[in-house]
Amino acid sequence: MTQPSRRGTAPVAAEAPAPAGPSPRLTLTRLRVFLAVVDTGAIPAAARSLHVTEMSVRNNLHELESSVGSRPLLAKSAAGLVPTGHGERVAAVARMMLAHATELSSPERLRPVVAFAAGQARWVVDALRESGGLEEVELRVLTEADAGPDTSDGPLTAQSSGQSSGQLTGQLLSGTIDLLVTPMPQAAGQETPVRVDELYRSQLLALVEARRQSVPLEELRSGRVLTVRSAWATSMLQAAARVEGIGALAVDTASPDPYALVVLAEAGMGTAVLPADIAALVADGPVTRSWAPVLHRGTVLETPVCLLTRRDVSRRVERVRTSLRLAAAARRGARPAAVGAAASASPP
Incomplete structure (x- = not known):
């Protein structure tokens, strides 16, 4: 379409409207500034962590807020600045964008990082080796600092009996x-960018003198329980004991070595209680005793072991995810060599 000419001038073509696209004010730098405020809860602290002025932080927040819907991203609270509902959604997307940017700028990070606790080491390595994907990933064993503190207070609920995963989810995002x-x-809830797949269920197993099908929790009240420092295992035992009204158990987590716990249990120093995937690592240890699942009101104490990924992942990460899920499906129902028959739902 052309505009009519005036006074003999040549017709001028009308300008087409500019295509819609991302705002030029939406930059990775502004996303980093916003996340620094979210993580520290204060503009001065964010400025110090980024080595910029407070005015720079405020300006970047203002520009970012204008470019993502002109709605407040942060709100004041007693604990400092916290993200609004809109801010939480922007923060989740921002973490993914920055993660992808880091991956593109770091060739050595093109291999997906698979993280796991020591108890899941054998399962993860075996599953990746059988699928042919072991050389395509970087393996990382989690530490206690990654997993969060060991807690044993509160009622027997899914949340209280599980490993504190806030820090781990943050590293994932x-x-x-x-x-x-x-x-x-x-x-995790559907509103988060975390995708959860249950791989298998890990039972709590007790090392007992005679080969038995199970061990009622009440039997553990009269002696010392020897276990590794595992948030979900320890808290689940204590919470179940409170529900049954048998009081707090004498749980000793001083030794991080499951082999040492087996030796102590064999010497009569207490009853070793371990998650089934850790018990599988020391399956050759027991000589005069055998493993049996711990029962709470007729139900085996257990927790699902899950695979967590971001919802928006690369094809390479998706291939590894698929390999682990297929391995879990193929081997579900297998059991550690030295575990009693009642533990058939424990991990391979």
Whole structure:
């Protein structure tokens, strides 16, 4: 379409409207500034962590807010600045965008990072080796600092009996890790960018003198319970004991070595109680005793071991996720060599 000419001038073509697209004010720098405020809860603290002025932080927040809907991203609270509902959604997307940017700028990070606790090491490595994907990933064993503190207070609920996974989920969303294998009784909500697949269920097993099908929790009240420092295992035992009204159990988590716990149990120093995937690592240890699942009101104490990934992942990460899920489906129902028949639902 052309505009009519005036006074003999040549017709001028009308300008087409500019195509819609991302705002030029939406930059990775502004996303980093916003996340720094979210993580620190204060503009001065965010400015110090980024080595910029407070005015720079405020300006970047203002520009970002204008470019993502002109709605407040942060609100004041007693604890400092916290993200609004809109801010939480922007923060989740921002973490994924920054993670992808880091991956593109770091060739060595093209291999997906698979993180797992020591108890899941054998399962993860075997599953990746059988699928042919072991050389395509970077393996990382989680530490206690990654998993969060060991807690044993509160009622027997999915949330209280599970491993504290807030720090781990944060590492997943930030791109520090790509796939996370961890005990996680409480699944993440659909509104989060985290996808959860249950791989198998890990039971709590007790090392007892005679080959038995199970061990009632009440039998553990009269002696010392020897176990590794595992948030979900310890808290689940204590919470179940409170529900049954038998009081707090004498749980000793001083030794991080499951082999040492087996030796102590064999020497009569207490009863070793371990998650089934850790018991599988020391399956050759027991000589005069055998493993049996711990029962709470007729039900085996157990927790699902899940695979967590971001919802928006690369094809390479998706291939690893598929390999682990297929391995879990194929081997579900297998059991550690030295575990009693009643533990058939424990991990391979």
